[in-house]
Amino acid sequence: MDMNTRVLELEKDTKTKSLVIDTDVHESFGSLKDLVPYLKEPWKRLLEGGNWKGFSTDFLYWYNPTDWTSQSVSSYKRTQTELLDEYDIRYAILTGYFYPSMLKTQREFAAALASAYNDFMIENWLEKDDRFFGSIQIAPQDPQSAALEIDRLASHPRMIQVMLPIDFKAYGDPYYHPIFEAAQRNNLKVAFHHTTIAYSGLGIGNYSIERHMNLPQLTMAMLTSLICNGIFDKFPKLGFIFLEGGFTWAPHLIWRADREYKSLRAEVPWVKNLPSQYIRERVRLAIQPTEDISAQEWMKVIELMGSDEMLCFATDYPHYDFDAPTRALPAGLPEDIKKKILYQNAGKFYNFMNKKE
Amino acid sequence: MDMNTRVLELEKDTKTKSLVIDTDVHESFGSLKDLVPYLKEPWKRLLEGGNWKGFSTDFLYWYNPTDWTSQSVSSYKRTQTELLDEYDIRYAILTGYFYPSMLKTQREFAAALASAYNDFMIENWLEKDDRFFGSIQIAPQDPQSAALEIDRLASHPRMIQVMLPIDFKAYGDPYYHPIFEAAQRNNLKVAFHHTTIAYSGLGIGNYSIERHMNLPQLTMAMLTSLICNGIFDKFPKLGFIFLEGGFTWAPHLIWRADREYKSLRAEVPWVKNLPSQYIRERVRLAIQPTEDISAQEWMKVIELMGSDEMLCFATDYPHYDFDAPTRALPAGLPEDIKKKILYQNAGKFYNFMNKKE
Numbered sequence: 001m002d003m004n005t006r007v008l009e010l011e012k013d014t015k016t017k018s019l020v021i022d023t024d025v026h027e028s029f030g031s032l033k034d035l036v037p038y039l040k041e042p043w044k045r046l047l048e049g050g051n052w053k054g055f056s057t058d059f060l061y062w063y064n065p066t067d068w069t070s071q072s073v074s075s076y077k078r079t080q081t082e083l084l085d086e087y088d089i090r091y092a093i094l095t096g097y098f099y100p101s102m103l104k105t106q107r108e109f110a111a112a113l114a115s116a117y118n119d120f121m122i123e124n125w126l127e128k129d130d131r132f133f134g135s136i137q138i139a140p141q142d143p144q145s146a147a148l149e150i151d152r153l154a155s156h157p158r159m160i161q162v163m164l165p166i167d168f169k170a171y172g173d174p175y176y177h178p179i180f181e182a183a184q185r186n187n188l189k190v191a192f193h194h195t196t197i198a199y200s201g202l203g204i205g206n207y208s209i210e211r212h213m214n215l216p217q218l219t220m221a222m223l224t225s226l227i228c229n230g231i232f233d234k235f236p237k238l239g240f241i242f243l244e245g246g247f248t249w250a251p252h253l254i255w256r257a258d259r260e261y262k263s264l265r266a267e268v269p270w271v272k273n274l275p276s277q278y279i280r281e282r283v284r285l286a287i288q289p290t291e292d293i294s295a296q297e298w299m300k301v302i303e304l305m306g307s308d309e310m311l312c313f314a315t316d317y318p319h320y321d322f323d324a325p326t327r328a329l330p331a332g333l334p335e336d337i338k339k340k341i342l343y344q345n346a347g348k349f350y351n352f353m354n355k356k357e
Numbered sequence: 358m359d360m361n362t363r364v365l366e367l368e369k370d371t372k373t374k375s376l377v378i379d380t381d382v383h384e385s386f387g388s389l390k391d392l393v394p395y396l397k398e399p400w401k402r403l404l405e406g407g408n409w410k411g412f413s414t415d416f417l418y419w420y421n422p423t424d425w426t427s428q429s430v431s432s433y434k435r436t437q438t439e440l441l442d443e444y445d446i447r448y449a450i451l452t453g454y455f456y457p458s459m460l461k462t463q464r465e466f467a468a469a470l471a472s473a474y475n476d477f478m479i480e481n482w483l484e485k486d487d488r489f490f491g492s493i494q495i496a497p498q499d500p501q502s503a504a505l506e507i508d509r510l511a512s513h514p515r516m517i518q519v520m521l522p523i524d525f526k527a528y529g530d531p532y533y534h535p536i537f538e539a540a541q542r543n544n545l546k547v548a549f550h551h552t553t554i555a556y557s558g559l560g561i562g563n564y565s566i567e568r569h570m571n572l573p574q575l576t577m578a579m580l581t582s583l584i585c586n587g588i589f590d591k592f593p594k595l596g597f598i599f600l601e602g603g604f605t606w607a608p609h610l611i612w613r614a615d616r617e618y619k620s621l622r623a624e625v626p627w628v629k630n631l632p633s634q635y636i637r638e639r640v641r642l643a644i645q646p647t648e649d650i651s652a653q654e655w656m657k658v659i660e661l662m663g664s665d666e667m668l669c670f671a672t673d674y675p676h677y678d679f680d681a682p683t684r685a686l687p688a689g690l691p692e693d694i695k696k697k698i699l700y701q702n703a704g705k706f707y708n709f710m711n712k713k714e
Contacts, residue, residue, distance in 0.1 A: 062624045170559040200578035202527040209621040213581040217574040221557035224570040252605035255648035264566040267419045291612035
């Protein structure tokens with residue numbers, strides 16, 4: 001059964017009013033202590049002893065108190081009720097909210113944390129509801145151990161991608177190739193999501209609002225890193241999804257990258273195709289946070305992108321700037337485009353029903 | 358006489374076929390030694406003694422040999438012939454190609470270099486052809502001396518702006534306020550242009566093509582820095598032009614900044630208006646390097662920007678990716694939009710005929 005048939009099956013199968021695939025749901029633990037049972041020694045006793053306090057930020061979060069929910073830890077039960085049931089979400093892809101990638105020293109500890117987190121997540125989330133699909137968390141600062149972790153968990157029927165947290169690492173660098181090799185040999189997708197370490201080319205800025213405005217630039221920079229270092233060419237089966245990094249910049253990046261490629265491709269002879277081709281065919285962008293634009297503006301952006309298959313719906317649940325599927329898309333957007341964004345594009349990209357069955 | 362009348366006068370006045378204002382022309386010296394006569398001691402004897410080799414790059418430039426010209430030093434005579442006469446450029450704004458901003462230590466030396474460069478440029482460029490207008494080069498790492506340098510030169514009839522080179526400094530930071538104060542009290546514009554130190558949020562990348570693709574992100578990040586730190590509010594008379602940083606990302610940045618502002622403005626109460634308003638009213642973007650897009654795509658981008666007064670023509674002469682006025686705009690672009698881009702928008706923004714007379 002090919003994917004288009006499967007998507008049609010999905011449409012027949014469901015009894016929900018709105019058929020939605022949510023590509024960015026942040027599951028979490030209650031506290032770091034929840035990871036202790038899943039850790040190996042010596043990390044287990046050290047974490048249990050309170051020798052590490054977890055990640056913090058260089059800024060104070062500043063939420064608009066009128067927003068839908070607070071930045072709270074989500075339990076699977078609350079997520080079932082508040083998200084899956086409330087909004088008829090057919091599949092929710094869990095993307096984590098704890099990224100050992102951010103640890104600047106002690107890569108072995110980072111790898112142990114990732115591994116413990118994955119086991120915690122499988123037991124406490126994936127096994128609780130079959131609408132949940134998962135991302136394999138890794139410590140990319142140690143690509144060899146990351147590849148082993150990917151191999152260890154890829155056979156889980158609802159693990160569908162490797163998570164590469166965006167902090168200060170340009171993952172196009174050949175140093176990280178073992179991670180892409182492992183994702184490709186296990187037929188997984190690769191997902192990118194920023195962390196709390198998220199700078200622009202001018203640094204972190206003076207206020208958290210600057211960081212929020214600048215986040216999409218990290219997705220743009222990561223795409224150029226992947227393209228120019230030949231990741232699309234070296235790993236031809238891989239697909240890439242960028243979460244929470246915006247999408248209305250895509251026409252610009254496509255055009256700019258093509259212009260520079262035409263002018264300077266002699267420097268990167270391993271890049272065989274125009275950047276626009278890699279991006280349109282193999283990159284997907286989750287739409288949360290959507291910008292406040294009209295249906296006409298949405299359509300113009302999609303036309304300028306040159307593809308209506310790149311955008312995938314996401315809520316970013318449970319964060320304060322959550323986009324409900326009932327509100328994320330403006331009135332007046334054509335029905336076929338709505339369907340593509342709400343589930344068809346993600347359904348095709350992940351092809352995850354194959355994996356589930 | 359108001360500015361619109363002046364632009365009409367300009368149209369009547371000229372005998373040229375194409376009336377063009379070029380907002381980004383890179384004048385230069387032949388070698389560092391050219392600055393020696395303009396330097397004070399002890400810098401004069403140290404530079405004369407060869408104690409500093411000038412700026413270099415962390416990469417090898419990689420030019421497409423089929424391009425229009427090589428990355429050569431331009432003399433004013435060659436610029437007159439190859440650029441002004443050849444393409445009927447009515448006014449060319451000189452923006453420099455030597456940015457003491459990049460010096461990471463010895464700010465007093467940087468300030469002395471900027472000052473010497475300005476005197477060199479006035480004598481060897483501005484005074485040679487009255488089609489040239491100039492930018493005051495400064496060492497922004499020392500804002501107090503930069504402000505003195507601005508005050509020293511602002512009365513020159515063809516100095517129309519302060520140049521803020523984009524490297525790793527977020528100029529919205531209050532540390533740099535004395536520069537904006539000096540620009541405002543002298544009725545100058547502020548221009549931004551990247552330097553060879555140009556990173557993305559993920560660093561410099563592995564190849565120079567990555568840097569070329571990522572350059573616009575620095576303009577985006579600088580805009581958010583200026584907005585969130587209240588530069589538009591604190592210096593209400595200032596106008597800002599961004600050179601060589603692209604423009605097709607502008608709809609995205611406008612929408613994203615407005616969304617974040619609506620959500621997080623409590624953090625920056627000194628920012629009184631929507632970012633979109635500051636950008637549309639007081640920011641101008643030079644169009645070089647233009648991307649390879651059709652007239653229809655140009656028009657969609659301009660519509661999505663919400664203003665047809667933001668884009669200004671630039672050649673980037675004499676660099677390898679020079680955009681000729683005869684080729685930069687695609688066939689089929691409406692005549693009124695062409696005129697706005699080629700000279701009306703820059704004419705209104707700079708209002709520089711007032712200064713000249």
